Amino acid sequence: MPTVEVSFTALPAHVRTARLVALAVARRAGVDEQILDEVRLAVGEACSRAVNVHQSKSPESPVMMRLTDEQDRFTVEVVDCGPLEDAMGEPSLGQLDAEALASPDATSEPIPDLLPPGFGLAVISGLVEDVAVTSDVDGTHVRMTWPATDVMAPESR
Amino acid sequence: MPTVEVSFTALPAHVRTARLVALAVARRAGVDEQILDEVRLAVGEACSRAVNVHQSKSPESPVMMRLTDEQDRFTVEVVDCGPLEDAMGEPSLGQLDAEALASPDATSEPIPDLLPPGFGLAVISGLVEDVAVTSDVDGTHVRMTWPATDVMAPESR
Amino acid sequence: MDLSLSTRTEGDRTVVTVGGEIDVYTAPKLREQLIDLVSSGNYHLVVDMESVDFLDSTGLGVLVGGLKRVRAHEGSLRLVCTQERILKIFRITGLTKVFPIHASVDEALKASD
Amino acid sequence: MDLSLSTRTEGDRTVVTVGGEIDVYTAPKLREQLIDLVSSGNYHLVVDMESVDFLDSTGLGVLVGGLKRVRAHEGSLRLVCTQERILKIFRITGLTKVFPIHASVDEALKASD
Ligand SMILES: Nc1ncnc2c1ncn2[C@@H]1O[C@H](COP(=O)(O)OP(=O)(O)O)[C@@H](O)[C@H]1O
Ligand SMILES: Nc1ncnc2c1ncn2[C@@H]1O[C@H](COP(=O)(O)OP(=O)(O)O)[C@@H](O)[C@H]1O
Numbered sequence: 001m002p003t004v005e006v007s008f009t010a011l012p013a014h015v016r017t018a019r020l021v022a023l024a025v026a027r028r029a030g031v032d033e034q035i036l037d038e039v040r041l042a043v044g045e046a047c048s049r050a051v052n053v054h055q056s057k058s059p060e061s062p063v064m065m066r067l068t069d070e071q072d073r074f075t076v077e078v079v080d081c082g083p084l085e086d087a088m089g090e091p092s093l094g095q096l097d098a099e100a101l102a103s104p105d106a107t108s109e110p111i112p113d114l115l116p117p118g119f120g121l122a123v124i125s126g127l128v129e130d131v132a133v134t135s136d137v138d139g140t141h142v143r144m145t146w147p148a149t150d151v152m153a154p155e156s157r
Numbered sequence: 158m159p160t161v162e163v164s165f166t167a168l169p170a171h172v173r174t175a176r177l178v179a180l181a182v183a184r185r186a187g188v189d190e191q192i193l194d195e196v197r198l199a200v201g202e203a204c205s206r207a208v209n210v211h212q213s214k215s216p217e218s219p220v221m222m223r224l225t226d227e228q229d230r231f232t233v234e235v236v237d238c239g240p241l242e243d244a245m246g247e248p249s250l251g252q253l254d255a256e257a258l259a260s261p262d263a264t265s266e267p268i269p270d271l272l273p274p275g276f277g278l279a280v281i282s283g284l285v286e287d288v289a290v291t292s293d294v295d296g297t298h299v300r301m302t303w304p305a306t307d308v309m310a311p312e313s314r
Numbered sequence: 315m316d317l318s319l320s321t322r323t324e325g326d327r328t329v330v331t332v333g334g335e336i337d338v339y340t341a342p343k344l345r346e347q348l349i350d351l352v353s354s355g356n357y358h359l360v361v362d363m364e365s366v367d368f369l370d371s372t373g374l375g376v377l378v379g380g381l382k383r384v385r386a387h388e389g390s391l392r393l394v395c396t397q398e399r400i401l402k403i404f405r406i407t408g409l410t411k412v413f414p415i416h417a418s419v420d421e422a423l424k425a426s427d
Numbered sequence: 428m429d430l431s432l433s434t435r436t437e438g439d440r441t442v443v444t445v446g447g448e449i450d451v452y453t454a455p456k457l458r459e460q461l462i463d464l465v466s467s468g469n470y471h472l473v474v475d476m477e478s479v480d481f482l483d484s485t486g487l488g489v490l491v492g493g494l495k496r497v498r499a500h501e502g503s504l505r506l507v508c509t510q511e512r513i514l515k516i517f518r519i520t521g522l523t524k525v526f527p528i529h530a531s532v533d534e535a536l537k538a539s540d
Contacts, residue, residue, distance in 0.1 A: 002165075002168055002170075002171070003166050004163065004166070004171060005163065005165070005219070006161065006162065006163050007160075007162040008160070008162070009159045009160050012337075012338040012339040013159075013339050014159070016185075016337065016339055017161055017185070021177070024173075025174055028170055028174070037399045040368065041403065044338075044368070051338065062160070062162070115374065115375040119374075119375070119407075120371045123370075123371050127403075127406060169450075172451050172452060173450065194512050198483060201451075202483055205450070209451075272491065276487075276520075277483075277484045280484050280520060284515075284516075
């Protein structure tokens with residue numbers, strides 16, 4: 001069960017580092033080239049979301065990403081420190097109303113650039129087939145799994 | 158004090174991941190392009206050494222690398238699980254005898270390809286100006302520091 | 315890769331050419347650019363995304379914010395994008411219904427509602 | 428980048444062209460190659476390192492192992508390397524005293540002790 005764990009201070013720049021690591025490990029784990037773009041985007045969404053949660057709730061505590069390569073599955077788990085309610089209150093993709101999002105809400109200034117909380121999770125669930133979002137005392141876990149051929153073991157000679 | 162911590166199962170493939178992460182974070186931390194090759198090699202040596210220590214002592218426990226970017230210093234610390242004696246017994250660069258290393262020791266078969274334990278540390282101390290090797294109950298810490306300009310903070314607007 | 319931005323005027327429209335990665339790290343630069351353009355009176359924007367390698371939901375948020383800003387002035391925000399991997403995220407989020415997406419800058423410049 | 432290896436014969440010498448990264452992950456492949464060559468009777472090796480991007484002490488260990496093997500048969504192992512960043516690690520470790528290092532494959536092929 002080869003595993004890489006990355007913890008990082010909740011800063012946007014580190015989301016890039018997390019994407020880079022996940023991509024390199026996924027490739028090395030034998031995730032199909034066609035799927036790597038999806039991995040990159042999904043990992044970026046999960047980590048950006050976690051960074052946002054931390055910046056508002058607990059800027060000092062690190063975001064954790066765990067990459068696991070076992071048998072024929074490559075799994076990425078991103079853990080933030082946000083409480084249960086956060087994940088529960090977030091809309092599923094079906095509830096997103098693109099028209100409403102973009103309505104010319106000229107009366108409210110400043111115009112918010114952030115999409116509603118949960119938009120990132122909605123993107124992930126639209127993108128990744130095998131995804132589970134759970135909450136426990138540690139915070140919220142986003143766990144995404146892709147098929148892979150295990151090529152990560154040390155050279156066999 | 159933006160920090161990235163990477164823990165990885167003690168496998169050679171993950172040493173590449175560690176190098177990749179350290180390089181990306183160092184560049185982002187503003188370490189000079191001229192020094193990046195040195196960072197890459199030193200991090201590779203420290204992590205390879207740690208992987209070797211773990212593989213013989215405790216293959217299940219992860220190797221830890223911590224990247225810290227504070228003010229004008231970029232620091233990499235690699236922690237292995239090896240006990241005090243390991244680090245103490247290792248030769249300093251001055252003690253390495255290149256001729257002896259390469260002597261045609263035809264009587265001993267198989268010919269060992271590994272250089273003596275401690276060779277990696279010797280390379281690091283020959284390469285990096287600011288390096289400290291310490292041991293405590295956790296294991297051995299190799300701590301290397303380079304100058305950097307802090308550009309890691311979030312965009313200031 | 316970092317974000318690159320350049321703008322030029324074509325008649326009553328302003329073309330913003332974006333390259334690199336639009337993500338949580340770089341999106342603030344794009345937001346600032348769009349805000350600057352709208353506050354200096356450019357209400358008809360064409361955002362050329364052909365050189366964008368990566369776009370995440372933070373980037374989408376900034377584009378949606380831009381759209382709201384120009385709409386507040388009866389303006390428009392058109393996208394130029396033919397890359398499947400970038401189009402995918404617009405499709406997943408339903409934002410293809412909100413943004414006019416064109417196959418070339420020329421097409422976007424000629425288009426009207 | 429991964430390791431690439433190719434070999435060719437030039438008179439009584441064998442040229443091994445190495446590319447990519449020689450590290451703890453790829454060094455076993457190089458070791459195996461050198462062992463194969465020696466056990467099939469090739470005792471005069473020229474290792475061309477001009478396309479090597481990265482070399483660490485595990486890689487050095489494999490080269491030293493190769494040198495020991497050919498010396499056991501009165502052979503030679505010459506390196507071709509002009510890249511400063513690769514030469515540096517040979518210098519730091521004192522291995523420049525052990526390996527003949529040449530500026531080109533031609534030079535290495537013509538050299539004798
Ligand atoms: N998506 C990414 N995540 C993390 N690091 C990355 C990513 N893309 C490139 N890098 C690394 O970041 C460093 C700088 O890349 P780049 O984005 O071009 O620089 P910057 O954004 O600082 O101008 C390089 O070492 C590169 O390997
Ligand atoms: N030094 C490195 N450490 C870790 N990953 C790396 C390194 N160099 C490249 N990579 C990443 O590893 C992946 C595969 O690189 P490469 O070494 O060419 O493949 P492989 O060794 O599996 O043939 C790429 O995603 C690349 O970003």
